[in-house]
Structure formats: structure tokens, C-alpha cells
Amino acid sequence: MLIRRQSSIRPSEITSREVYLNRRSLMMGAGAAGITAALPNGPASAAQLRFTKSPFSTSEEPTPLEDVTSYNNYYEFGVDKGDPAANAHTLTTKPWTVAVDGLVSRPTTFHVEDLLKTVTLEERIYQLRCVEGWSMVIPWVGFPLSDVLHRVEPLGSAKYVAFETLLRPEEMPGQTGLFQALEWPYVEGLRLDEALHPLTILAVGLYGDMLPNQNGAPIRLIVPWKYGFKSIKSIVRISLVEKQPETSWNRQNPREYGFYSNVNPEVDHPRWSQATERPIGEGGLFAKRKPTLLFNGYAEEVAHLYAGMDLRANF
Numbered sequence: 001m002l003i004r005r006q007s008s009i010r011p012s013e014i015t016s017r018e019v020y021l022n023r024r025s026l027m028m029g030a031g032a033a034g035i036t037a038a039l040p041n042g043p044a045s046a047a048q049l050r051f052t053k054s055p056f057s058t059s060e061e062p063t064p065l066e067d068v069t070s071y072n073n074y075y076e077f078g079v080d081k082g083d084p085a086a087n088a089h090t091l092t093t094k095p096w097t098v099a100v101d102g103l104v105s106r107p108t109t110f111h112v113e114d115l116l117k118t119v120t121l122e123e124r125i126y127q128l129r130c131v132e133g134w135s136m137v138i139p140w141v142g143f144p145l146s147d148v149l150h151r152v153e154p155l156g157s158a159k160y161v162a163f164e165t166l167l168r169p170e171e172m173p174g175q176t177g178l179f180q181a182l183e184w185p186y187v188e189g190l191r192l193d194e195a196l197h198p199l200t201i202l203a204v205g206l207y208g209d210m211l212p213n214q215n216g217a218p219i220r221l222i223v224p225w226k227y228g229f230k231s232i233k234s235i236v237r238i239s240l241v242e243k244q245p246e247t248s249w250n251r252q253n254p255r256e257y258g259f260y261s262n263v264n265p266e267v268d269h270p271r272w273s274q275a276t277e278r279p280i281g282e283g284g285l286f287a288k289r290k291p292t293l294l295f296n297g298y299a300e301e302v303a304h305l306y307a308g309m310d311l312r313a314n315f
């Protein structure tokens, strides 16, 4: 397992912290000048992005790139943590379109390449808390989901946003075979106000480069105050809808995974406590667990969205 994982990581992906920090300070300069274009595609590590710094970033130390790109959940490529890094290189991410449709005035199919020319990319260093009880700190590069939603002009009847991952069994080995962990395509959803919240982003990169395939290339959702499975990868469709949409993990086990899935140390998973988490990249399995925070530490920004709601009933 360890051997397979190591051999699947290109040496170019293993950026030392020092190199990353130098590169980051260089790019901060470029971003501040207002340049927002993405460089041409190629191997992930060769396609650096330009972005500005965001006040929404945490000051926590980012998890090493090596861990961020080798310890993944992406069931379309297998259920083991090393499977996505080993298998996701088969995915063709160019060309790629995202259809934004449903209850909107201007349904639009965006080409990711074109979209990148018209958005202002920001680096958002966010906490990621998986429902399984581990966490990372990841420097994403992306832009607010609201940018795209505003462009299609949601109708008054739109109350929720539904997201869909690519369905392509030819390139996604987890979507074929006898054992199917989930129903495909992977689907997720947010309430419209959650989707429009400034912390909610579409990420196209991490650590300054284009997203590696195992992290959801070329475009994925990041909702930092919710358990990681809400942050759906490799999105092909975003639909504005009236009713609460179905979501993959809720469909699979509604007792264990709710629609909201806000990080909450006081609402345990039926099979384990959610009070603490194991930071990945800090001493492996022997890392000291740290307390999990309400809304993953983003309570000040998002608690108002749930005012008056019973967070136990709406888990």
C-alpha cells in the first residue's frame, strides 16, 4: 500500500514547504497587480495559477502537499485513501464544461478555461474536516461560487443548489465492477443562502497549481464549515432547484449522513464521536487529536444561517 502510494506520486508533486512558500510570495505579488489569467494546462505542477490573498484564510499551518495529494476520498477511483492518487491520472479534464441550469434566467454552459479568464482567483487556506474524524489545512485557489450563480440570474423560485460530478465509467474505475460504494453520479446540494455565502468557493487549484486529479480537477466545490463529503469534486452540472436535492451520502445512509452536515463536535456520528479530529501530516496515526470546533471554526461567519434551527434534528 505504502509502496504503491509512493510510486504514484510524481517527484514534481512533492514540493517542499520552503519552495512552496517562496513560490507563494512571488505569486502574491503577481496577484496584487490584478492579473488573474490561468496559464495553459499541462502536468498539474507545471500550470501555476495567479491569485490574490484572501482575508478568509486561516493562519494555521497548511498540511504538507504530499499528504493533501496522497490521502484522499474520491470513491469514483476506489475506496482506499491511496486509490485516487494511484488511479485518477486516467481522467481527462480538458476540455471540461460545467452546465449551470434549472431555475435561472440565463442557463449557461461554461468552459472551465474560459471561466478562468473571467474570474478573480484567490488563495483560501481552509480547514477541511472529514466526517471520518481526520482533518487537513489546504491552501485552495478558487473563486466564490456566487460569482457563477449571479451570472445565470437565479429566479425567485430557486431555493437550493444541486451539484453533480462527472459520470464516466471508462475513466473512473470506481464506477464499474461488482462493488459499488455509492450510486453514480455523485451528487450534493446546498441551500441557496449557503451556496451564496462568501466562504463557499469553486476551487480550481491548490498550493498554487491546478488541482491534481485526485483532489477533484478541474473544478470542485469547497464548503469549509461542512464535513468534507459536501465538497463535491469534478463538477459537471450545477442546478438551481426549488426542493432540497438528494445527496449521495444521505441516500446511502440517511441515519448517518444528513443534508446539512455542518461540522459539530456535539452531534456525534452514530458510530463514533465527532468531538475531536486527527490532523493528517502531523505524526501519522500517533498525531495528537485536537478538538473539533463548531462549524469547523467558521461559526462567526456562518452561525446566522442556522439561527433558530435545531442542529441535532438538522444534522
Ligand SMILES: Nc1nc2c(c(=O)[nH]1)N[C@H]1C(S)=C(S)[C@@H](COP(=O)(O)O)O[C@H]1N2
Pocket (backbone or CB within 6 Å): 068, 071, 072, 073, 074, 075, 076, 128, 129, 130, 131, 165, 186, 214, 215, 216, 227, 228, 229, 230, 231, 232, 233, 234
Ligand atoms: N465526487 C466526489 N466528491 C467527493 C468525494 C467523492 O468520493 N466523490 N469525497 C468527499 C470526501 S468524503 C472528502 S473528505 C473530500 C476530500 O477532498 P480531498 O481529497 O481533496 O482532500 O472530497 C469529497 N468530495
Ligand SMILES: [Mo]
Pocket (backbone or CB within 6 Å): 073, 129, 130, 131, 132, 227, 228, 229
Ligand atoms: Mo470525507
